[in-house]
Amino acid sequence: MTEPLPTQAHAAVRVKGWCPGALRPMAASDGLVVRVRPHAGRLSGEQAQGLAALALRYARPQLELTNRANLQLRGVHAAQHPALLDGLRALGVLDADSEAEARRNVQVQPLWTDGDPTPALARELSDRLVRGDAPRLPAKFGFAVDTGPHPCLRDAPADVRLERHGDAVLVWADGAVHGRVVPLDEATSAALALARWFLASGAVTQGRGRMADALRHRALPEDWRVVPVPDVAAGTPALGPHAAGQLVGFAFGLVQADTLAALGRRGALRLSPWRCLLLETAGPVPALPDLITAPGDARLRVAACTGAPDCEQAAQAQGSPRALALALAPWAPLLPEGLGLHVSGCPKGCAHPREATTVVTTANGLDLIWRGKADSLPDHRGLDRHALMQLLQQQERPHAAPL
Numbered sequence: 500m501t502e503p504l505p506t507q508a509h510a511a512v513r514v515k516g517w518c519p520g521a522l523r524p525m526a527a528s529d530g531l532v533v534r535v536r537p538h539a540g541r542l543s544g545e546q547a548q549g550l551a552a553l554a555l556r557y558a559r560p561q562l563e564l565t566n567r568a569n570l571q572l573r574g575v576h577a578a579q580h581p582a583l584l585d586g587l588r589a590l591g592v593l594d595a596d597s598e599a600e601a602r603r604n605v606q607v608q609p610l611w612t613d614g615d616p617t618p619a620l621a622r623e624l625s626d627r628l629v630r631g632d633a634p635r636l637p638a639k640f641g642f643a644v645d646t647g648p649h650p651c652l653r654d655a656p657a658d659v660r661l662e663r664h665g666d667a668v669l670v671w672a673d674g675a676v677h678g679r680v681v682p683l684d685e686a687t688s689a690a691l692a693l694a695r696w697f698l699a700s701g702a703v704t705q706g707r708g709r710m711a712d713a714l715r716h717r718a719l720p721e722d723w724r725v726v727p728v729p730d731v732a733a734g735t736p737a738l739g740p741h742a743a744g745q746l747v748g749f750a751f752g753l754v755q756a757d758t759l760a761a762l763g764r765r766g767a768l769r770l771s772p773w774r775c776l777l778l779e780t781a782g783p784v785p786a787l788p789d790l791i792t793a794p795g796d797a798r799l800r801v802a803a804c805t806g807a808p809d810c811e812q813a814a815q816a817q818g819s820p821r822a823l824a825l826a827l828a829p830w831a832p833l834l835p836e837g838l839g840l841h842v843s844g845c846p847k848g849c850a851h852p853r854e855a856t857t858v859v860t861t862a863n864g865l866d867l868i869w870r871g872k873a874d875s876l877p878d879h880r881g882l883d884r885h886a887l888m889q890l891l892q893q894q895e896r897p898h899a900a901p902l
């Protein structure tokens with residue numbers, strides 16, 4: 500089912516009420532989009548190499564890291580989809596059916612270390628979400644298992660969050676300022692109880708609903724308002740070495756299949772909502788053209804969606820949002836610290852559903868929003884590239900948003 504997304508400033512955009520998966524792919528003008536949800540956010544080296552081989556055989560030779568920590572193949576011909584599924588099944592990255600795939604909506608903090616409860620909690624929660632007695636949640640409703648050394652998924656989309664609290668777990672609803680602390684072995688039960696409360700509260704309309712929206716109109720029960728949610732500085736962990744491994748980045752989250760295979764030969768990988776990969780194995784990282792290892796790389800400060808010509812929603816006349824974003828990237832280091840620039844092919848804002856300095860391509864030119872999402876009211880409309888670049892170079896402008 501589709502329905503228009505209300506926007507303040509632009510014509511309505513058609514959005515789908517479900518997220519694509521591998522078993523239920525999405526049709527795009529360049530073929531099927533097949534989204535793989537690695538279990539517990541991790542791929543073994545063999546799985547990474549196998550996915551790379553499948554991309555080379557059945558899809559475009561470039562995979563996409565999504566902001567929900569999934570891996571996406573594009574350009575799959577419908578006739579080859581069954582063979583691709585066979586390959587994914589053999590790699591152990593396919594769910595039993597499309598319903599299970601849709602329900603297993605769990606983001607996992609990638610910086611967990613040995614002895615950390617995170618991977619076990621993520622597996623337990625995923626297993627419980629696909630059981631027959633699991634709550635029937637809206638497709639985009641998700642969980643963040645953020646029980647590593649420090650929470651780092653606060654910016655990642657999720658409705659129920661689990662964070663470490665000493666030896667226990669703080670479970671809280673996205674949009675709330677308090678939660679409940681439970682022992683480790685009760686954490687997934689508590690997370691599911693919170694999801695059941697959400698369903699029972701009547702917050703789902705036509706199969707859609709998010710926790711933070713629900714809490715604007717209804718209060719959580721008292722026993723979910725016990726322990727304050729600590730303030731945590733949001734932001735993306737820096738590229739480079741971490742206790743769990745080495746974090747490496749990719750412009751727009753695009754990974755060449757050959758690069759994925761090369762990284763897989765080094766060992767296991769973890770996915771992240773920051774379109775980065777964590778390499779578990781220590782040692783030098785191979786010099787590969789699409790691999791970003793320097794934290795200051797300007798390409799990390801721009802986000803852009805697929806857009807034209809592959810996405811039918813995009814304003815085709817303005818060309819590729821990614822090409823424009825790369826053209827604008829040299830300006831990024833000149834911008835104030837924390838500035839993020841997002842180029843979107845339409846007001847849906849797939850690549851960065853948060854505030855940034857946002858450029859939206861339209862049939863009438865480029866719209867600029869100094870601080871906002873892609874569907875916010877533009878500060879400037881119908882610019883050409885030259886005018887846009889001049890504005891971006893201006894020294895005096897409103898504060899922009901972190902990416």
Ligand code: SF4
Pocket residue numbers: 804805806807810811812813814843844845846847848849850
């Ligand atoms: S934001 Fe980009 S990828 Fe998403 S629907 Fe619009 S044009 Fe397509």
